[in-house]
Amino acid sequence: MFSDYAALIVLLPVLAFVLTLFLGKKLPSGGAYLPIAAILGSFIISFGTFLEIYPDKTVQQSWSWFAGMNLGILIDPLAIVMLMMVSFVSLLIHIYAVGYMAHDPAKPRYFAETSLFTAAMLGVVLSDNILQFFIAWELVGLCSYLLIGFWYHKPSAAAAAKKAFLVTRVGDVLFLAGIVLLYFNMSEVIVSRAFSLEPGNFILQFKSMFAAIPHIDPGQLTLITLLFFGGAVGKSGQFPLHGWLPDAMEGPTTVSALIHAATMVTAGVYLVARTFPMFVAAPNSLLVVAYIGGFTALFAATMGLVMNDIKRVLAYSTVSQLGYMMLALGTAGAVVGAEAVGISMFHLISHAFFKALLFLCAGSVIHAVGTNDIREMGGLFSKMKITATTMLIAALALAGIGIPFINIGTAGFFSKDAIIEGALEYGEVKGDMIPYGLAIVAALLTSIYIFRLWFMTFTGTPRSERHSHESPGVMTGPLMILAVFALLFGFSHYGFYDYVGRNFELMEVEIPVHEGEAFHPSDIVILLPVIVGVVGFLISYYIYYLRKLDMSKIVSSENPIYKLLINRYYEPKIAADIIGVKLTHNVAAQSGEFVDRKIIDGLIIDNTISSTAFKLGEVVRRLQTGVVQNYASVIILGIGLLVILLMLRGV
Template identity: 60%
Template structure:
């Protein structure tokens, strides 16, 4: 049997680990951590072997489909896009689980933790492997459920329970949009087939969907007097789902509050699983997006705005994990921007975006695990109480500095010398320049450059405030155990060299995602259908454009060093509630007040309450009216109840007489 025949085991093994750990974990050392670690390690080996085999022959992808019910199937698809995601998710998740053995050693419920993280990993792997949109949605919902359980892991804390509910409800908004897109897609495909589906045809499998893109694009709807293609509506609904899962504006508000869970959960959510699902959805359905007029423009603009919007808040946060949370939102914006500029660079956008997703997984997992190492050792995550941590935690400090340089994007343009983040973020910014040059839309490029400056500023602010200078409190501290520092060192190595070693081969490999034995798409023809004009001069950008991301990254580092390292600026004058700009950023643009207090409470809650009161008053009036009529009628009828037998007899005779006359009249008419 070929290794591809075992692809179904990749999500199945962690799912079995969830069951075993849930029931047996309390009786085993470390909460039964060895079970999910062994399962995920096996899934990683299978994923790696499949990827290595696929590298030799990328057009021969692995497909397995089985009938589920009616017109739907359950199946496995391992193409270049899925292969790189499977390998990354299993590898990063494995390191996080190993790290968690030390981090969760003093927790009261380690078995529940490891059971839930195993299910979380299994759900994400199932999502990646899905060969149809319905199966992907089912796995998508499981990912959302697991995030709810893990964010609220310490449910005894009111803030954790609130954050879990906030994440669940916010992402549900996007999920409803995603489901609506699937329903509309199914209805269109059913119409295209004239209601008669040939035997063995699975209507929502990706190859069937892609094969009927032209017919879907030909169906239009009239919205506010404008003719809008159904494929535009469907892709924007899909993107709505991605906005919720991948923390794009305005559905990003759940992501910073997700820090209420254990730091290892934050690393899992922000690096390997949930937030990458939305990016993966857009990448998986990219042929639909590039054939949909205006959809990629929405993706590009919203991604670029999210990148700069989140970065502005990252520069004022004082909580280690919150800085990294806003960093994640910002970098997810870059990934969406990378997909959106497919309007200029075509299918290459999938490789550009996914390369940053993979590299981001390494350095962001490293950043969160380093933050967890600091919190585990010193007992606080407030940067204002730290300083000088590098002296007591040299390994943690060194690995986090490597991750910071990778996030900021340091490297030499035009060469293969640079950190992994440089190798993947710079191509997105350069592609945004091509997009601007070919379309005349410069805002996404300008947003991406300013966001790069802010990224360097907030991450080196974190480094200087946490690891350098004198301790600002007597926090003690010690280096973390080997079970935690070894995963940090491995991730640091990947954050340092992975991008440089794989950049060329990665792009070439991902190019085969939509040209293989499962699907064979003519992307330029689809781009023409969507009204996009692909750039023909990629790789010939001006020298200043190539160096600009590095220039702003160095500028951010210098500003952070001067302000937080040398302290040449008295920040007390700036960091003040009397400073309206600082106040606005620190209060996160009052999003909580707008979304929660105003929109949720004033508009939704009080609106429904007013509507309910109005309906209740209406029913009260109706009930009272019926009651009054009944009482008045009864009072009137009572007048006939005299108690005199002669009156009753006269009434009966008169009534019978009238009835006979009425019957005779009717018979005459007939």
């Protein structure tokens, strides 16, 4: 039984981390094969467990920890699809990295950190309680800091790592506050006997949390879910905590692929999906999720239009697509209930395939031409046919290109269209079409920026003297595998929605759905997402392939809209100058220094505490003789006194 070894899904990459860190320099390829073998083992166990539990079983393993808490494993439909995706995509990225990082002297550290990164994300998915979830969540953040700043000798990489760590900490503090508030509310209803834990259950287990929902004050529940969503906003780069994600491109491209496709940013969406019954019970929070998601999808897409760094374009694409996932949970969740989780997660996994493919293709291009700037590329198709073709497939998937009515299309065609239709149904039921409008406009911009990138990179004449070449087989192999999934994964959507949508039913949690007439969108509504995708392609084709439009007047510092977008709405300047310098340094730091030196030390205690501490330190320092025999004598004396005290108490 594979499920009996579920803990190994996390423990194998952790073991690979330890072995690679200490032995990697003595092993081939910097010890890369240890993480690859470990993550392959995680995928095999995950896939074997899926075959065991499909279609209507779950795996629950739990061990008592402390103070009513537990350590546990929960594998249900929601978790198992994530486990398979994370382990599989991470495996392909690690294989690709063998070629990409071949000449980097710090390979052992790289592969050790990516192995731990994967283990942390798998730990998030496997957790059966919110506290354990948070611990693994924090480890994901730590690993992202280490990997974004992997080339720490570059000031830009060190600054990006710091920014990612600090910005995501804002969300993490909100998430932790939500956990604390939830704990106190659950403790209160348990003490009041309004709710009691069943034998074998623990206070912060997900099933206990969901069972307690009817007994928690609605206002408190709204606050808890908003705090949870604050954590998701930080981790998944939603507005206004999105600024760290584009700057995270300073790490190796394979790290970007891991962060943007398989790990880290998907954790925030998974948090909202995992705690979805709480959000449904707090409809105001669900509305916030919908609007933040929809706005983020459009907001990030506008910046993707003007970026010239190939990885930065893809970074804003990730922020935008994460917005779509949140939009699905917020809008579809309000009208179709638990099926919204299936819709959102289907786009999450589709996105993992085509976004990993896009980043790895970008890495292949950068590896070949030695620059990130798409303005210095061009004409690469003839020299990099595999990379160009697979990246075109990924671009088609991201743009959601397909053929409606006969249901033939890329993975993005099925997943994104379902989100847009859910937003439309929400608009019809609630009389609020704003989220639908945001989704449609974002879809148009998505198609424009991704095909702009492809045409500027692979078509036309070369715009620089670079000896480009196709990447080796260890890099192109994962590209072709991911391309197959970006093309064909969409055909699993019917079974996927049904399977993941029944997740909370298997947990015996009832989620209400809108009761009314069945939603039957008109033909034009069904066609509209594909129409805007094709229109976006034609716009890019006209401008960047046929070059029928002179962009020099548009792409100019004199154009206020272009200036606003290229400066990213001045968010970096606001964050660095106003928040970073004026607020943090000028207000907080200088105020702290004034209180410490002038008030506490000067007026209140006249340096009494500090002088006393120095004198006490001098006394203690004399006891530190450096003679081992003296230390041993003190230890023996202390143990003897402890034994005597225990005997006197009758222990």
